[in-house]
Amino acid sequence: MREPALGSGSVYTSTAPPLYPNLAAPAAPFPNPPLTEYTVSQMQIGADLRSIAHHGRPLPPLSCLAITLLLPVSCVAALLLQPASGQTMPAKPLLIYSIDVEGGQSTLLVAPSGASLLIDTGWPDANGRDADRIQQAMRDAGVTRIDHLLITHFHVDHVGGVPELVKRVPIGEFLDHGPNREDSDITRRDYAAYLKAIEGKPRRIVHPGDTIDIPGLQTIVLTADGEHIAAIPGVKPTSNPGCATEPKWELDTTENPRSAGILVTFGQFRFLDLGDLTKAKEIPLVCPDNLIGTVDLYLVDHHGFNLSNSRAFVDAIHPRVAIMNNGAHKAGSPEAWQTVHQSPGIEDLWMLHTAEDSDAAHNSSAALIANPKGATTDGAYLKVVASPDGSFSVTNSRTGETKKYSAK
Numbered sequence: 001m002r003e004p005a006l007g008s009g010s011v012y013t014s015t016a017p018p019l020y021p022n023l024a025a026p027a028a029p030f031p032n033p034p035l036t037e038y039t040v041s042q043m044q045i046g047a048d049l050r051s052i053a054h055h056g057r058p059l060p061p062l063s064c065l066a067i068t069l070l071l072p073v074s075c076v077a078a079l080l081l082q083p084a085s086g087q088t089m090p091a092k093p094l095l096i097y098s099i100d101v102e103g104g105q106s107t108l109l110v111a112p113s114g115a116s117l118l119i120d121t122g123w124p125d126a127n128g129r130d131a132d133r134i135q136q137a138m139r140d141a142g143v144t145r146i147d148h149l150l151i152t153h154f155h156v157d158h159v160g161g162v163p164e165l166v167k168r169v170p171i172g173e174f175l176d177h178g179p180n181r182e183d184s185d186i187t188r189r190d191y192a193a194y195l196k197a198i199e200g201k202p203r204r205i206v207h208p209g210d211t212i213d214i215p216g217l218q219t220i221v222l223t224a225d226g227e228h229i230a231a232i233p234g235v236k237p238t239s240n241p242g243c244a245t246e247p248k249w250e251l252d253t254t255e256n257p258r259s260a261g262i263l264v265t266f267g268q269f270r271f272l273d274l275g276d277l278t279k280a281k282e283i284p285l286v287c288p289d290n291l292i293g294t295v296d297l298y299l300v301d302h303h304g305f306n307l308s309n310s311r312a313f314v315d316a317i318h319p320r321v322a323i324m325n326n327g328a329h330k331a332g333s334p335e336a337w338q339t340v341h342q343s344p345g346i347e348d349l350w351m352l353h354t355a356e357d358s359d360a361a362h363n364s365s366a367a368l369i370a371n372p373k374g375a376t377t378d379g380a381y382l383k384v385v386a387s388p389d390g391s392f393s394v395t396n397s398r399t400g401e402t403k404k405y406s407a408k
């Protein structure tokens with residue numbers, strides 16, 4: 001089923017000139033304080049210097065001071081990078097930003113190595129709004145290029161932002177599931193615009209079981225072009241009791257069930273993003289056996305449409321925390337919200353917007369919503385900071401407040 005077009009609201013009707021081409025900060029997209037707490041950790045030397053200063057590192061031994069006179073640069077550098085006695089440097093985190101593209105998808109991952117993966121690019125037009133917001137997240141993470149751009153499928157709320165983004169940001173490679181399969185003029189148009197935008201640039205078609213080479217992370221493709229992985233290396237399939245009561249869902253013929261979906265593992269931390277995969281394609285991943293196992297963070301399928309998020313699937317993946325990338329008037333359906341909300345392992349369901357066409361009983365509390373109804377600003381994102389021990393936090397960029405989830 002085709003998704004609704006852009007919603008209403010002043011954000012779509014701005015007549016301001018485009019901000020590109022430049023990498024300067026956009027004109028105050030929202031007045032939040034900068035989230036520097038974790039950005040610092042992406043800057044190794046700066047972080048080390050701060051850590052040493054903070055912990056009051058003892059004076060270096062005399063021998064090294066003597067050597068310093070002969071080899072000032074190398075020795076001083078070695079001393080500065082050496083952890084304080086009895087202390088270990090904290091592991092650098094994985095950063096994940098769920099960027100507000102008003103009911104589309106754009107999710108930025110930055111590994112401890114600084115390597116980056118962007119999943120989808122939001123919508124076209126709107127004066128480059130979604131590219132602005134992607135660049136805002138990139139600045140917060142301290143990256144200036146995208147190493148890998150995965151396009152989950154060729155609907156405009158995912159692929160539409162590519163032509164604008166490629167004008168602004170260096171992108172190492174483009175990953176997608178292969179040719180558009182949807183028999184519709186609009187998606188043929190959006191696919192053609194994508195091909196034109198990436199002409200001459202590295203493109204790789206991904207298949208289930210393929211990996212994306214991001215140092216420090218294990219990133220594996222679970223679904224693509226309607227196919228799915230038979231088994232995930234290192235994951236033992238387990239029987240899923242929820243399959244017995246799950247209805248048989250009809251397959252739709254759009255691009256949605258062809259979404260390229262990935263599982264990202266960082267030590268004990270696991271993140272699942274399956275794009276707009278619909279129910280008929282969710283079920284084979286978890287029935288009769290759950291091939292995925294459980295995850296810590298689940299990007300809610302298809303922005304929280306009830307065409308996705310079957311109960312047997314959501315319960316099986318057992319997310320601790322979920323993020324729904326809905327728009328104010330797109331997706332966030334009561335049925336999907338309820339399924340995720342009452343899944344057995346859930347601690348919090350975060351949302352990018354209040355689902356204004358739903359009701360209070362099927363929306364999260366305001367603290368868990370980046371852009372609640374009535375907010376004076378728009379475009380706030382949710383930032384996840386994950387550690388390899390499985391602990392992680394979520395920060396709401398609108399409020400600057402962070403909620404922590406301890407390792408299990």
Ligand SMILES: [Zn+2]
Pocket residue numbers: 003103104105155157158276302303
């Ligand atoms: Zn979508």
